[in-house]
Amino acid sequence: MSSALPARAGVGFKDAYFTAIEESAPAVGFFEIHAENFMSAGGPPHARLTRLRRDYPLSIHGVGLSLGGAQALDRAHLDRVKSLVERYEPAAFSEHLAWSTHGASFLNDLLPLPYDDTTLKHVVAHVDDVQQALGRRILLENPATYLSFESSVYSEIEFLEEIARRTGCGLLLDINNAYVCAVNHGFAAEDYIDAFPMRRVEEVHLAGYTEDIDEAGGRLLIDAHCAPVSMAVWTLYERALSRNGPLATLIEWDRDIPAWPILMAEATHAESLLERRRLSGHDQTRSEDSHDVVA
Incomplete structure (x- = not known):
């Protein structure tokens, strides 16, 4: 079983930030990387990450295992993930409730799933396979979607909770994804946050979105990770914290990355909300049944 991330604000690590991090020793709770960016055997990226790992907890976030796919997992890719996890011993490893492979092709996108019994069987088997290979529990993230089946x-929440119940995995609540889906599919984001099984959540993601218009002229949000966290998402974040107390919280900003002080300002704001929740006395402990498994 992996150790938990600290209930602090963290940021995604980019090579462009390494010098600023070295010079300032920022007071962030952890750093997160995408597994697929560090699958080479060595070189400067690994040297920098090794240096960072000495001083900070690490979360590794996968984007290529295709846990929702109908076909078997790519064992070579899973082996590369395993090597990375063994090398850096992160506090957490997470992946998406999505699929991205067809035959031998990798589609470079996180595609939605039908939430039915056939898909549930595939996802449960794949989560079990990954957890057995890595020798640890993983976290499963709710997706951003633009269509439904x-x-x-x-429901998405029922589906995620059933996977967690059967496999013992934890959940990663991406609040920006929840808001994007609420706007795109026409439901209340507040209801989603209120119904989400927070006792199973071990990490939260916050990010920015871009806005477009769909074919019918309606509002369409894109989970682009290229902008500050919106006020709507900050409000939902506070709502989530009010249910379960402080949680490890990542600021995601993967495209058009800003100057380091701008990213740190986002993390500092998240940290202030976490501290407010701590001072309010709502730093709750997850219930013991949050890791239950059905054989």
Whole structure:
């Protein structure tokens, strides 16, 4: 079982930030990387990450395992993830509730799933495979989606909770994804946050979105990770914290990355909200049944 991330604000690590981090020793709780960016055997990226790992907890976030795919997992890719996890011993490893492979092709996108029993069987088997290979629990992230399937028989929250119940995995609540989906599919983001099984959540993601117009002229949000966290998402974040107390919180900014002080300002704001929640006395402990597994 992996150790938990600290209930602090963290940021995504980019090579462009390394000098600023070295010079300022920022008071962030942890750094997160995308696994697929560090699958080479060595070189400067690994040297910098090794240096960073000495001083900070690390979260590794996968984007290529295709846990929702109908086909078997790519064992070579899983082996590379395993090597990376063994090398850096992160406090957490997470992946998405999505699929991205078809045959031998990798589609370079995180595609949505029908929430039905057939898909549930595939995802549960894949999560079990990954956890067995890595020798640790993983966290599963709620997706940002732009369409839904009429064949779904579970809500997204029911689907995620059933996966967690059967496999013992934890959950990663991406609040920006929840807001993007709420706008795109026409439901209340507040209801989603209120219904989410917070006792299973071990990490939160916050990010910015871009806005477009769909074919019917309606509002369409894109989970682009290229902008500051919106006020709507900050409000939902406070709502989530009010239910379960402080949680490890990542500021995601992966495109058009800003200057280091701008990213740190986002993390500092998240840290201030976490501290406010601590001082309010709502630093709760997750219930013991949050890691239950059904054989």
